[in-house]
Amino acid sequence: MTQQPDVIADLTAEGEQVDRLVVDLDERGWATPTPAPGWTVKHQIAHLAATFRLAGLAAADPAAFGALASRLSDDFDANVVAAMADYVGDPDEVLLNRWRADRTAAIKALAAVPPTDLVPWLVRPLPPGVLACAGMMELFAHGQDIADALGVTPVRTDRIGHLVGFAVRVWDFGYIARGLPTPDVEFRFEITAPSGRVWTFGPQDATERIAGPAEDFCLLVTRRRHRADLAVVATGSVADAWLDIAQAYRGPAGPGRTPGQFD
Numbered sequence: 001m002t003q004q005p006d007v008i009a010d011l012t013a014e015g016e017q018v019d020r021l022v023v024d025l026d027e028r029g030w031a032t033p034t035p036a037p038g039w040t041v042k043h044q045i046a047h048l049a050a051t052f053r054l055a056g057l058a059a060a061d062p063a064a065f066g067a068l069a070s071r072l073s074d075d076f077d078a079n080v081v082a083a084m085a086d087y088v089g090d091p092d093e094v095l096l097n098r099w100r101a102d103r104t105a106a107i108k109a110l111a112a113v114p115p116t117d118l119v120p121w122l123v124r125p126l127p128p129g130v131l132a133c134a135g136m137m138e139l140f141a142h143g144q145d146i147a148d149a150l151g152v153t154p155v156r157t158d159r160i161g162h163l164v165g166f167a168v169r170v171w172d173f174g175y176i177a178r179g180l181p182t183p184d185v186e187f188r189f190e191i192t193a194p195s196g197r198v199w200t201f202g203p204q205d206a207t208e209r210i211a212g213p214a215e216d217f218c219l220l221v222t223r224r225r226h227r228a229d230l231a232v233v234a235t236g237s238v239a240d241a242w243l244d245i246a247q248a249y250r251g252p253a254g255p256g257r258t259p260g261q262f263d
Contacts, residue, residue: 007132008111010159014136015103018048018143021152022096030092034149035224035257041149042095044142046087047080049099051138054083055131056106059113062120069122076251106135123250133166137248141222148224148262156215158193164214167221167248168201174245177253183238191217208236210243221248228259 022030022045030042039047058065072079087095110119110128118125126134140163147154168189172182188206191199191214199214210217212232219225220232220243227243234240247253 007129007136007162008107010162011110011132011135011139012107014139014143014159015107017154018139018146019096019100021143021146021150025092025150027092029150032149034145035261036145037255039145041146042092043084043088044146045095045099046084046090048138048142049087049095049102050083052099052106052135053102055119055135056102056109058119058121059106059109059128059131065120069120072122080251107132110135130166130169133162136160136162137166137222140218141224141249144219144222144224156194156218158195158197158214160214160218161193161199163218163221163248164189164191164199165201167217167246170248170250171242171246173250174242174247174253177247177251178245180245185238187239187242208234208239210234210239221246223247223254223256225262226257226259229257229262 022041025032025041030040032041033039034041034044036044054065054068057068087098090098110132113119113128115127115129117128119128119131121131121134136159140160143154146152168187171187174180175182185208186203186206188202188204188209189200190209190211191201192212193199193214210232212230216225216230216232220227220230223246232243234243245253
């Protein structure tokens with residue numbers, strides 16, 4: 001019995017959706033450049049495979065994960081490139097099979113961890129359900145890059161609620177990534193799901209507020225669209241400034257996307 005059947009099932013479904021984007025690609029398709037500078041579709045899948053392998057190791061063998069993590073450098077980007085290098089040289093079909101195997105193993109390992117336990121991770125230990133939500137963030141972000149490269153519009157469902165909740169939980173990452181002080185305020189988030197439901201977080205009477213469609217919010221916090229191209233709105237000067245730096249991942253923010261890039 002899994003500790004959070006919804007997030008585990010949704011992580012499985014989201015992984016399958018990304019899988020369908022690449023399953024029928026030929027060699028030229030795998031080599032298609034994506035909006036991430038220097039990354040092809042193949043790089044995106046290689047990164048996802050490496051990330052899920054790491055998550056699976058953390059959940060299944062914490063000691064081995066700790067030994068591996070102790071060998072990582074302080075250079076976040078260098079670590080990403082090094083992890084991806086183990087995959088990106090594979091033939092396309094081999095990479096596809098490895099990505100599937102690593103994804104399946106990671107999801108199975110996360111599902112087996114009791115919900116009250118913590119899984120070691122790169123920044124701090126996380127409950128298995130929260131780490132699964134981080135996996136949803138990875139799939140959304142890199143799946144969007146692949147979809148943009150291939151000219152495909154992903155179908156979004158209420159599964160992205162896991163990413164919304166995760167982004168609210170780590171709302172301070174944008175400040176941390178830039179070495180900025182985190183303001184002593186609480187935000188109110190009112191995010192509309194694809195189904196029309198409204199997900200709310202934070203004090204109802206907060207003066208700093210964020211609102212908008214869930215897909216747009218997820219595109220914002222994964223930095224896959226510029227805020228100018230999204231229907232996410234802020235009330236209050238602190239919340240408005242947050243829209244410029246919002247990110248749901250640790251590490252360098254990267255250049256993001258430019259206004260009108262995907263018109």
